[in-house]
Amino acid sequence: MRKFTVGSRRSGLAMTQSKQFIEQLKKHYPDMEIDIKEIVTKGDRIVDVQLSKVGGKGLFVKEIEDAMINREIDMAIHSLKDVPSVMPEGFTIACVPKREDMRDAFLSNNNILFKDLPSGSVVGTSSLRRGAQLLSMRDDIKVDWVRGNIDTRIQKMKDGKYDAIILAAAGLKRMGWSDDIVAEYFDPEEFIPAIAQGALGIECRSDDHELIEILQSVHSTEDAICTSAERAFLRRMDGSCQVPIGGHASYEDGELYLTGLIMPEDGSEQYIVKKSHEDPETLGNIVADEMERMGAKDIIDRINESL
Template identity: 85%
Template sequence: MRKFIVGSRRSGLAMTQSRQFIDSLKSHYPDMDIEIKEIVTKGDRIVDVQLSKVGGKGLFVKEIEQALADKEIDMAIHSLKDVPSSMPEGFTIACVPEREDMRDAFLSNNKVHFKDLPAGSVVGTSSLRRGAQLLAMRDDIEVKWVRGNIDTRIKKMESGEYDAIVLAAAGLKRMGWSDNIVTEYFDPESFIPAIAQGALGIECRSDDKELIEMLQKVHSDVDATCTSAERAFLKRMDGSCQVPIGGYAAYEDGELYLTGLIMPEDGSEQYIVKKSHQDPDTLGNLVADEMERIGAKDIIDRINESL
């Protein structure tokens, strides 16, 4: 059997989720020879600037895709929410393994719930989408930008720099943090997650039939369908890191539903559309059609024009 080289970002979370995925793959192919190649991306190098200010599309994937194109690696393990909705020619997301928790987690000093935070409290997040939704829920708090790994962000909160922070539940769970650290989980129906939050996307060259077939052993059709609907909506809306946009697809009583979100950064408007259709691409476009009809696309156009 050939040796497979896996490309992964160097961050602790990226390496952990890469190892977890490889373990699940090797449970089906115990003799599989796999090596991880660490790749530093532009997004990893920029640690002192808000990512949305840098032009967010592909910040965490371009260098990895270049290594894939140059055949330095055979597959890339991405957080699917970092992967642009349009794939370069010759590449495919061949596998979406079972999705981790897609919710956003709220952590606060003294376990104070979000609704009970004193006015003027400082809440840290690196996401425009989270910031906009927090401000829509409470305009008497301050949303402050925070970067760094999970440990760094939690330490900044505990030191008093922030009264609370919002993180992806998936990252906390993959890194082994217990539920005790979380004050509350936001309901994904009312606090819409990022597109494909909690999901991994395994990217490889489209012509690597052997690897694509092997990856099917750890592929989740349900999670691939849900994230496809979310990504179809993102693609149509031309959503990027500069736009507070979210999407959450799930099956309800056997029907596939997608809830889409578009907001301005200050949280002053909120457009939420929920639709159902059995085909994920059609569903993503149905939600996008309705967003355009009610004027939400104007927010994206305004933001893109100002860049």
């Protein structure tokens, strides 16, 4: 077996995810040699601007794919929610390992629940989707954007710059944070997560058959199906980081369901559709069709026209 090189962003979370995945892989292939090559992406370099203002999808992927084309690396371990829903030619998501917690975690000073925040409280998030849902639940709070790694964001909250922040539960858990720091986890049926939140996507060249076969040892078919439905919905709705869009697929009593969400940034409207179908690609399109019938596509068109 040849030696493999993994490309990873330099952030603490990305490196931790990469190391955890390699450990998982080595349980099946103990003699496998794997190196990690750190790659700084555009999204890592731009830390003082809201992600939606600098291009959104693909910000954390392009430089890594360039390194794969140049054969500097063999595979990349992405947070699947950062990967554009349309894959460039020559690449494939060969493996989706078991998904971590997909929920959004609400953290606040003194562990106050969201409903109990005083009027006028400032909640920090870098996500338009989270901000829109928060404002739809409470129009008496202020949503302000926050960037930085998990530790930085938590420290900014503790320093009083924010009364509360929202983070992905998956990132907190992968980095070893205790549940004690979280005031509450939002129900994914009521506060819709980002597309593929909590899931990793292992990307490689589509002609690397040896690696693709190896990656099947840690592939979760169920999580791959669920994230495929979510990503199909995103692809059809032309969802970008400029659009508050979310999706949550899961199996209920053996049937595959997808809940899709589209909102304007100010939270003034909310379109939610939940449907079931056995084929994930078809399911994503069914939810998208219903969204279009309801008029949700108008929100996306308005946002895209204003860019």
